[in-house]
Amino acid sequence: MTALSTTAPDLAPAAVEALVRRIYGIEGSARPLAGERDQNCLVQAVDGSRYVFKISNPSEAAAVVDFQIAALDHIARVSPDQPVPRVVRTLEGRTHGTIALPEGSPTRVRMLTYLDGIQIRETVRTAEQRRAMGAGLAALNRALHGIAHPGAAHDLLWNVATAHRLAEQLDSLPDGKRRALARAFMERFKVHVLPRLASMRSQVIHNDYHLYNVLVAPDDQARIVGIIDFGDMVRAPLVGEVGTAAAFHMAGSADPFEGPAQFVAAYHAVLPLTDAEQEIVADLMATRHLITALISEWRAARYPENRAYIMRHNPAAWEALSHMADLSRDTARDRLLAGARTGATQ
Numbered sequence: 030m031t032a033l034s035t036t037a038p039d040l041a042p043a044a045v046e047a048l049v050r051r052i053y054g055i056e057g058s059a060r061p062l063a064g065e066r067d068q069n070c071l072v073q074a075v076d077g078s079r080y081v082f083k084i085s086n087p088s089e090a091a092a093v094v095d096f097q098i099a100a101l102d103h104i105a106r107v108s109p110d111q112p113v114p115r116v117v118r119t120l121e122g123r124t125h126g127t128i129a130l131p132e133g134s135p136t137r138v139r140m141l142t143y144l145d146g147i148q149i150r151e152t153v154r155t156a157e158q159r160r161a162m163g164a165g166l167a168a169l170n171r172a173l174h175g176i177a178h179p180g181a182a183h184d185l186l187w188n189v190a191t192a193h194r195l196a197e198q199l200d201s202l203p204d205g206k207r208r209a210l211a212r213a214f215m216e217r218f219k220v221h222v223l224p225r226l227a228s229m230r231s232q233v234i235h236n237d238y239h240l241y242n243v244l245v246a247p248d249d250q251a252r253i254v255g256i257i258d259f260g261d262m263v264r265a266p267l268v269g270e271v272g273t274a275a276a277f278h279m280a281g282s283a284d285p286f287e288g289p290a291q292f293v294a295a296y297h298a299v300l301p302l303t304d305a306e307q308e309i310v311a312d313l314m315a316t317r318h319l320i321t322a323l324i325s326e327w328r329a330a331r332y333p334e335n336r337a338y339i340m341r342h343n344p345a346a347w348e349a350l351s352h353m354a355d356l357s358r359d360t361a362r363d364r365l366l367a368g369a370r371t372g373a374t375q
Contacts, residue, residue: 035088036332038068038130045070049082052119052126053140063338067260071143079143080117087134094137096180097259098124100173100233101141108172112244112255114141144255146244154281156291157251163295165253166238166274170267170300176233181264186324187236189269189316190226192218198323201330207322210350214319221358222312226266229306234270237261239277239342268306271296272313275365276321277342279314279349286364289314294368302369311361315353321346 040048045059049072057074059082068084085094102124104111117140119126125139149158186195196215202208237258244255271293278288293310296302302310325343329336353361 035066035086037064037066037086038084038136040068040084040131042070045072045082045084048126048128048138049080049140052138053117054120055080065260065338072140081114081141081143083139083141084128085137085139087130087136089136090180090183091137092178092180093183094125094139094180096178096183097262098139099178099180100176100259100262103176104169104172107175108168111169111172112144112253113169113259114144114257116141144244144257146254147247147250148241149243149245149250150240152245152250154288155251158245159278159288159291160295161245161251161253162238162243162274162278163292163297164299165243165256166235166270167296167299169235169238169256170232170270173233173235173262178233181233181262183263185236185261185263187261187320188263188265189273189313189320190265192316192320193223195320195323198327202323202326207347210347210354211319211322213354214315214350217312217358218316218319222309222316225305225309229266229268230303231264231266233262233264234267235259235261236263236265236270236273238270238274241341266306268302268310269313271302271306272310273317275310276314276317276346276349279352280345285349285352286361286367289365290368293365297366297369307366307369308362311365312358314365315350315361318346318349318353322350 042059049055049057055074057072059070059072062069062071066086066089070082072080072082098116101113101116104113105115116124118124125137127135127137129135199208199211199215202211242256242258243253246252246254275289275292278292279285282288321342325340329339332339
C-alpha cells in the first residue's frame, strides 16, 4: 500500500511552471488536475497548446514510471490511430526529467499531450456508446499486447487478480451489514476465481477504463476521441480488464446488467473471451466493486481532504455488490454474457 499511503507531491503552480520552462522550454500557466497518487497539472502554453504535466509520487518505483512511458510509446508505434496521449520529450530529448521535491525526495516528472473531449460521465449514456467503449477497449488491448517491460509486473492494489490481499481491510469497515457483504464476495473470489487465474492469458492492461478516463466528441457522444490515465497499467489476466471495465456500466439503467452486457458483447466481438474467461468475468466484475469499496473506505479515512475524489465510485460499488449478492454466480455470468453468447451487440 506504499504508493497509496504516501502523500502525493503538492508543488505550487509557479513552481510547476518553472519546472516546465526549465525541462521542456515551454512557457505557460499551470493549474491542478485531480489525481490519486501523482500530482497532475494542466499546462496551458502561450501558443495555445495544452499538456498534462505529471509529478510522480516519490514512492513510485522508477521502473513503473518508465513502464508507463514505454507503453504509450509502444502504442504510438504499433497502433498510431489509438486516441491516447503522446509522451513529450524534454529539451534534452528524454522521456522524463528528475527533480528533488522540497523535502529532498527525488522523483520523476513527465509531460503528455492533452486530449480534448468530453468525459463520458458527463454525457447521457446510450447502448451505442457502451458498444463503442467495449470495442474501443478491445482495440486498445490489442495495441498493448506484446509489451514486455520489467516495470509491468509491479505490485498494484487496483488489480482485481490480487484482491485477496485486501482481506485485512474487511475488519476496518464500520458498518456490519457492509462488512458481511464484503466478506461474502471476498470468499467468492478466493474460492472460485483465485485458483483459476494462473491459467488465464495475461498481458499489459489499462486497468482503469471507466467513465472518467474515456473522452467522446462533443458532436458525437458515441465516438471515442481520448483514452487517458494510464497510471494503473499492470501485467495481469486479460479477463480482469474486461471485468473491471464492465463494472462501471452497472449504473444508469433499470436493469444493472443491461449496460455491462452491451459492453462485454462489443468487446467480445473484437477480442473474444475464452470459455474459461467467460466463466469468471462476472465474478471479476463484482471483485472490482469489492476492491473499490475497500480501498476507497480506507483512503478516505486517511486523506479526508481528498475524500470527494477518493469516494467518487464508492456508492455505486456498494449498490452493485448489494444487487449481485441476490444472484447466483451462474445467473450473474449468464446475464453478463447474454449478448456475447448470442453474437449480438445491439
